[in-house]
Amino acid sequence: MKIIQTSLPGVLLLEPKVFGDARGFFLESWNRQTFADLGLDLDFVQDNHSRSSKGVLRGLHYQLNEPQGKLVRVVSGAVFDVAVDLRKSSPHFGQWVGYELSAENQRMLWIPPGFAHGFQVLSETADFLYKTTAYYAQQWDRGVRWDDPVIGVEWRLDGAPTLSAKDQVLPLLQDAEAYP
Numbered sequence: 001m002k003i004i005q006t007s008l009p010g011v012l013l014l015e016p017k018v019f020g021d022a023r024g025f026f027l028e029s030w031n032r033q034t035f036a037d038l039g040l041d042l043d044f045v046q047d048n049h050s051r052s053s054k055g056v057l058r059g060l061h062y063q064l065n066e067p068q069g070k071l072v073r074v075v076s077g078a079v080f081d082v083a084v085d086l087r088k089s090s091p092h093f094g095q096w097v098g099y100e101l102s103a104e105n106q107r108m109l110w111i112p113p114g115f116a117h118g119f120q121v122l123s124e125t126a127d128f129l130y131k132t133t134a135y136y137a138q139q140w141d142r143g144v145r146w147d148d149p150v151i152g153v154e155w156r157l158d159g160a161p162t163l164s165a166k167d168q169v170l171p172l173l174q175d176a177e178a179y180p
Contacts, residue, residue, distance in 0.1 A: 001014060001015070006099075008083060009092070010112040011115065012040075013107060013109055014071075015107055029073060030044070030131065042069065044132060045132065045134060046132045047129065047131050048131075051126070051127050053121060053125055054121050054123060057120045057121075058118055058119055058164070059119060060116035060144045060146055060151075061116060061117055061118060062142055063137060063142065064177055065140045066134045066135070066137045071111075073101060073106075073109075075127045076127035077102065077103060077124065077126030078102035078104070079100070079101055079102070079126050079128060080098055080099075080155065081098060081100070081109050082096055082098040082155075083109065083111045084151055086179050087114040087178070087180070088179065089180055093178070094173055098153065100122065102123075142177055143171075144176045145170045145173075146163070148173050150174065
């Protein structure tokens with residue numbers, strides 16, 4: 001497993017070893033010992049699978065009081081995946097990083113607790129998998145507007161994105177609840 005540091009400390013781009021031949025490929029997407037040896041001693045409690053169409057934008061989501069770390073990857077299609085630092089005590093508060101994750105490049109992104117997360121689908125459809133370190137807790141579910149000008153995510157939009165009703169009314173960063 002190759003770890004690539006991002007400009008946001010704690011957010012990591014991961015490239016697993018892929019073994020391929022004429023039959024296809026094999027990769028190990030999660031191994032507790034391998035990750036622990038890399039300094040990521042994680043305890044995942046939930047796996048999620050999302051399928052979305054081109055132009056769908058999900059986010060920017062996070063969970064207060066029971067924050068989730070997320071290990072995310074794409075198994076079909078491609079997305080532009082974004083993490084935003086929402087820790088008020090961080091010198092990187094409100095900053096973002098974004099990477100293309102795809103079935104082709106096999107990259108994964110580790111987003112630690114304290115960050116908002118979102119993605120935009122670049123392909124006709126995308127199957128997006130993520131492991132979380134805390135269970136989903138609806139009462140702590142929060143979000144920040146995808147187009148907040150203070151955050152300034154440079155989405156790869158080709159027209160207006162398709163948003164959920166919830167994502168259409170999320171607050172701006174200045175009005176959102178954040179982590180200490």
